[in-house]
Amino acid sequence: MIILILKRIGFMIITMLVVSMLLFLLLEFNVDSVAAKVLGQYSLPEQREVWLEEHGYNRPLYARYVSWLGNFMRGDLGESVRFKVPVGEVLWPRLWNTAILAFWVFMFMIPLSLVLGILAGMREGSKLDRSISVFSILTTSVPEFASAVLFSAVFVFSLKWLPGTSSMIDGFDWKQLVLPVIVLLTYGFGYIARMTRASMAEVMTTQYIRTAVLKGIPYKDVITKHALRNALIAPFTVIMLQINWLLSGVIVVEFYFAYKGFGALLLEASLNQDVFMIEACAMVAVFVAVATQTIADVGYTYLNPRIRFS
Amino acid sequence: MANSITATTSPAPSFGEALVRVIKSLGLLRESPVGMVGAAIVGFWVFLAIFAPLLAPFEPNATLQPFAKPGAEYAQGGTFWLGTDHLGRDVLSRIIWGARTVLTYAPLATLTAYIVGILMGLAAGYYRGIPDDILSRISDIILSFPVLVLYIIIIATIGASALNIIIAITFASAPGIMRIVRGLVLDLRNRDYVAAAQTRGESSWRIMLVEILPNARGPLIVDVCLRLGYVIITIGVLGFLGLGLPPPDPDWGGMINETRQMALAFPHMTVFPCIAISSLILGFNLLADGLREISLRD
Numbered sequence A: 001m002i003i004l005i006l007k008r009i010g011f012m013i014i015t016m017l018v019v020s021m022l023l024f025l026l027l028e029f030n031v032d033s034v035a036a037k038v039l040g041q042y043s044l045p046e047q048r049e050v051w052l053e054e055h056g057y058n059r060p061l062y063a064r065y066v067s068w069l070g071n072f073m074r075g076d077l078g079e080s081v082r083f084k085v086p087v088g089e090v091l092w093p094r095l096w097n098t099a100i101l102a103f104w105v106f107m108f109m110i111p112l113s114l115v116l117g118i119l120a121g122m123r124e125g126s127k128l129d130r131s132i133s134v135f136s137i138l139t140t141s142v143p144e145f146a147s148a149v150l151f152s153a154v155f156v157f158s159l160k161w162l163p164g165t166s167s168m169i170d171g172f173d174w175k176q177l178v179l180p181v182i183v184l185l186t187y188g189f190g191y192i193a194r195m196t197r198a199s200m201a202e203v204m205t206t207q208y209i210r211t212a213v214l215k216g217i218p219y220k221d222v223i224t225k226h227a228l229r230n231a232l233i234a235p236f237t238v239i240m241l242q243i244n245w246l247l248s249g250v251i252v253v254e255f256y257f258a259y260k261g262f263g264a265l266l267l268e269a270s271l272n273q274d275v276f277m278i279e280a281c282a283m284v285a286v287f288v289a290v291a292t293q294t295i296a297d298v299g300y301t302y303l304n305p306r307i308r309f310s
Numbered sequence B: 001m002a003n004s005i006t007a008t009t010s011p012a013p014s015f016g017e018a019l020v021r022v023i024k025s026l027g028l029l030r031e032s033p034v035g036m037v038g039a040a041i042v043g044f045w046v047f048l049a050i051f052a053p054l055l056a057p058f059e060p061n062a063t064l065q066p067f068a069k070p071g072a073e074y075a076q077g078g079t080f081w082l083g084t085d086h087l088g089r090d091v092l093s094r095i096i097w098g099a100r101t102v103l104t105y106a107p108l109a110t111l112t113a114y115i116v117g118i119l120m121g122l123a124a125g126y127y128r129g130i131p132d133d134i135l136s137r138i139s140d141i142i143l144s145f146p147v148l149v150l151y152i153i154i155i156a157t158i159g160a161s162a163l164n165i166i167i168a169i170t171f172a173s174a175p176g177i178m179r180i181v182r183g184l185v186l187d188l189r190n191r192d193y194v195a196a197a198q199t200r201g202e203s204s205w206r207i208m209l210v211e212i213l214p215n216a217r218g219p220l221i222v223d224v225c226l227r228l229g230y231v232i233i234t235i236g237v238l239g240f241l242g243l244g245l246p247p248p249d250p251d252w253g254g255m256i257n258e259t260r261q262m263a264l265a266f267p268h269m270t271v272f273p274c275i276a277i278s279s280l281i282l283g284f285n286l287l288a289d290g291l292r293e294i295s296l297r298d
Helices: A002-028 A031-039 A045-054 A061-073 A087-122 A127-140 A144-158 A174-204 A207-214 A219-231 A233-257 A262-271 A275-303 B002-008 B015-031 B033-050 B091-127 B129-143 B147-158 B162-188 B192-199 B204-240 B252-262 B267-297
Strands: none
Touching (some): A002 A031, A002 A275, A002 B147, A031 A045, A087 A174, A087 A219, A087 A233, A127 A174, A127 B267, A144 B204, A144 B267, A174 A219, A174 A233, A207 A219, A219 A233, A233 A262, A233 A275, A233 B147, A262 A275, B015 B033, B033 B091, B033 B267, B091 B129, B091 B162, B091 B204, B091 B252, B129 B162, B147 B162, B162 B204, B192 B204, B204 B252, B204 B267, B252 B267
């Protein structure tokens, strides 16, 4: 078990290193373009030369990479070209806002998708199962940008119940959080529900469930005491991997609702060629994704005794 | 001995025969109502895309009459069934022509991703060992990126154009396809007909492409439908974020992006492209579900 965890963490570190190299090559291989991005399109070649010299860009590539990585690890992420402040000052508050959004999405998505998945998988092929499956296909087919527009049209334009933007200028307001959460929920829950259904349906066909039913145990107890324990192992992994998806989803939703979060920041940085901000955002995104994958792997092994004890 | 070899290796079907088989297996779709609905939706959009020049009532890029409501009459004849956008372009015509855009680029990007992914997967699964390790590590790393982050960084760095979008989609999707193909090949490579082909002295790539790949098609066809849905979403999202196909040619994601600021006052400009793209994705997802159901039944 400990060996497995160490292995996974080792793999995680290697992945992060390779990703950092790729990002560095993609964004900083051409030093002139870095100077142009930092100093602006209309800076003079002499100015760029001075800036490059000052910031050590005339050293060989590997030396630049090592010092960049060193600064990165110590938390010196460079200065944002667009905001004119250190990257961290903008990045961490934005990340916190996204964490709040993600927290509420998962608070609603996990119970909803698990309950629907279990209900559907309990009696495979029943009317309820078919309806839940088609419903989840339906909601997964509406991409976030489309459901954002459609929900806005209904709740903001027609019913005037909710605000159409979520910039939270006057402090935190839960009303502004409702639409972003609903949009992410609508697109995301279907996948977990379908995976839970598949896992539940598989467990229901096993011998020990049949034995339990034939022994005369009430159906309710068969489900809650026998089936669920095994059926919920797979969804755990899927839920952890959904965080990777959520990082994509928040970009669209935060952009649409003008929510001051991490996704919107990454998009803004990319569109404005804010080099150091892109690097920091991408590294954070990949870190979150790889870390959750690692937790999913280790957790799956822990939850599944057949793997744990073999 | 000779008999046993001919018995286990049927001759590779010609293109015509293969086509007939595909059509026959599509006929099986009748058994799945969900799949039929999906096929009908996809068929509807393919029909609109093919006959766009005949079906669209107006030129998609012609500026006629800004801010017309759905059903408004055009002074010089014709009706704006779905209204016009802020530049006076007919929304219905742009949606019909947009179907052509999305149904050109999405299959094209999926196809290139599949070619790369299949070649990677075949090589990894068939040779195993070092090629497998290298290819698997590369795809692990690409797959560890949140997809949209990868797309945004690539497109923002190399620029937004049709070719670059296809390159980005291929880059991001091929590893996932490789994993599926690799898994299938690892299973199929131990079959007798592969051993027979090896005994006959066929080259590795011939065995992979002619003997193994056709037998892996079942799960891949389901995945193609799902992936087409994802690619349509991707093209839509990129258009929506302003990183998509350059204007003015109609592209559903771009239409939503251009008009979303006005969506509260003129919802028709934005809502109809949203319905169009969602219905097409729904079509592919239902089709995939139907195909999966049929393949599980066999």
